[in-house]
Amino acid sequence: MTRGRSDLGLARRGLMLILSSPSGAGKTTLTRMLLQTKELDLTLSISVTTRPRRSSEVDGIHYMFIDKKQFDAMRDAGDLLEWAEVHGNYYGTPRELVEKVLAQGRDVLFDIDYQGTQQVKQRTAGDVVTIFILPPSMKELRARLLRRAEDSPEAIAKRLANSRNEIGRWKDYDYVLVNDDLQRTFDDLLVILAAERRRTSRMRDGIANFVDNLLKEDSDD
Ligand SMILES: Nc1nc2c(ncn2[C@@H]2O[C@H](COP(=O)(O)OP(=O)(O)O)[C@@H](O)[C@H]2O)c(=O)[nH]1
Numbered sequence: 575m576t577r578g579r580s581d582l583g584l585a586r587r588g589l590m591l592i593l594s595s596p597s598g599a600g601k602t603t604l605t606r607m608l609l610q611t612k613e614l615d616l617t618l619s620i621s622v623t624t625r626p627r628r629s630s631e632v633d634g635i636h637y638m639f640i641d642k643k644q645f646d647a648m649r650d651a652g653d654l655l656e657w658a659e660v661h662g663n664y665y666g667t668p669r670e671l672v673e674k675v676l677a678q679g680r681d682v683l684f685d686i687d688y689q690g691t692q693q694v695k696q697r698t699a700g701d702v703v704t705i706f707i708l709p710p711s712m713k714e715l716r717a718r719l720l721r722r723a724e725d726s727p728e729a730i731a732k733r734l735a736n737s738r739n740e741i742g743r744w745k746d747y748d749y750v751l752v753n754d755d756l757q758r759t760f761d762d763l764l765v766i767l768a769a770e771r772r773r774t775s776r777m778r779d780g781i782a783n784f785v786d787n788l789l790k791e792d793s794d795d
Pocket residue numbers: 593594595596597598602621622625656657658660661665666667685686687688689690691733
């Protein structure tokens with residue numbers, strides 16, 4: 575694999591940062607904040623989905639909106655790294671972009687559910703960092719879904735009903751954040767990302783070269 579550069583200038587492996595949460599807890603908002611912070615150099619994995627497009631969404635930016643026939647064709651051709659049925663629609667991660675970005679030693683951000691997280695972890699465990707976002711209360715979760723005003727009453731009811739099962743998945747994640755104050759949650763995400771990028775396992779080759787050069791230096795200089 576080609577190596578990227580850490581912010582110390584050392585070569586490192588790219589990581590896969592996965593955010594999951596029940597609908598309305600705030601992962602789309604946090605994802606947007608991460609992507610707007612250009613110096614983080616994160617690339618969003620844009621999923622394909624059979625769900626209808628929301629009015630605020632742009633095809634090719636938030637999702638690639640496809641029909642079930644196209645979805646089945648991608649899945650059967652092996653073009654999806656993982657896929658799942660969520661809230662009655664199909665979602666999947668196209669493999670190509672993810673592999674390209676990781677091969678450059680750069681990091682990929684995923685907004686996928688727990689089923690997809692399990693599949694990605696099974697394939698590439700060492701390069702995956704998983705974060706679960708919880709709402710501060712069920713009352714607030716419901717209020718956020720209503721305030722977002724993007725889904726039909728039926729879709730909101732389905733998301734709330736599914737949230738109880740989804741919330742129970744927190745134990746499978748590396749980190750759990752309660753998204754009460756948005757800025758604080760975002761700051762916590764930045765800390766996690768910074769620490770994970772500095773793991774020895776990801777920087778091994780870069781540090782090995784650095785240390786070789788350190789030891790070649792003349793200590794009297
Ligand atoms: N497994 C999997 N889940 C996905 C993918 N894309 C989105 N999801 C998840 O599908 C669920 C529904 O997403 P969405 O329809 O955008 O609704 P929202 O969670 O209410 O914003 C969320 O839990 C997403 O994280 C994907 O490619 N694979």
